Amino acid sequence: MALVPKNWKEFQHYRDRKPAWIKLHGAILDDFEYFRLPVASKALAPLLWLLAREYDEGEITASLEEIAFRMRMPVPDLIEALRPLIAAKFFFYDKDLPECFQTASSPLAASKQAAIPEREKEEEGEKEKETERHSPSTVSAATAAQTRVDLEEGSPVMAKAVADVVAGKLFGDFWEAYPRREGANPKEPAKKKFLATVKSGEDADAIIAGARAYAEELRRTNKLNTSYVAQAVTWLSQRRWTDYQAQPARQIAVDPDPGVKIDPTWAPARARLLSDLGPEVFSSWFRNVGFVGINGSHVCLTAPTRFMKAQIEKDYMPRLLRAWQASVPDVEFVEVVVATDGKKPPGPPAA
Incomplete structure (x- = not known):
């Protein structure tokens, strides 16, 4: 399947390559149908337009799990935000429409309604051909069943996305707990070392707790915000959080x-x-x-x-x-x- 924005040509500036940016007309601010969308759907649409620039003719051929990963959101949230966009015909599928996007009464039809007003009218014949090419059909039972399994059980792509989000949150907690110092304390090397340490099996909570204890120790000795505070990457490399852990009885x-x-x-x-x-x-x-x-x-x-x-x-x-x-x-x-x-x-x- 391919998820395609309506009137994709309106977003293009260069026709012979994949641009690093897209055109977004100010008229979107006056599009009544767009502003009737839920907030999550309005926020998702520009991100999907940006994602479409990476694909030929704007046809996003990635799976729902891959799209959710690029959007940094769970698959159920993606589906919930995408349904109104398909219903309002800002996006359509060029093949079978997954069951999760169909209503109880009938499938959400895909049409040629523009997300923004057209500035150049296309030939009527081209419009008819495009509408026919992108006309959705009822999804097969096997495809629907597989979609449900993917959503329930997840996938390696989503597992990695979740792991990345969790790891990022853990490093944020560590960075907040770690004492400030006078002088350089590069964040990116510390983040890389922290994530590698956690990936190797070390307890992230223990590292964060050690950072808090280290900060408290420096506070007691009046060394906070001084050059005596070790750089975070050095502190991690030396495994200094272990200094604040209870020692085994042995x-x-x-x-x-x-x-x-x-x-x-x-x-x-x-x-x-x-x-x-x-x-x-x-x-x-x-x-x-x-x-x-x-x-x-x-x-x-x-x-x-x-x-x-x-x-x-x-x-x-x-x-x-x-x-x-x-x-x-x-x-x-x-x-x-x-x-x-x-x-x-x-x-x-x-x-």
């Missing part, structure tokens, strides 16, 4: 070195890392990390080897910084140096 482990004295300044961040990373990862990378000191916003730690220092800086520095900021909010930078003797520095003497 990750709440006993310190692997309960008998070793740990500097009380380093102890809270160390405990947070243990809970965050779990005992295995913690033992591999942070068990032998020592505390040198803190100078204002600068923390200095030691690692026993250059390899361990490099791996911590590459894979765990964001988590290490956040672990410190949870207990000492003024910390802005954590430096890891290699212990000069290759051994774990001793803690403070036992009391």
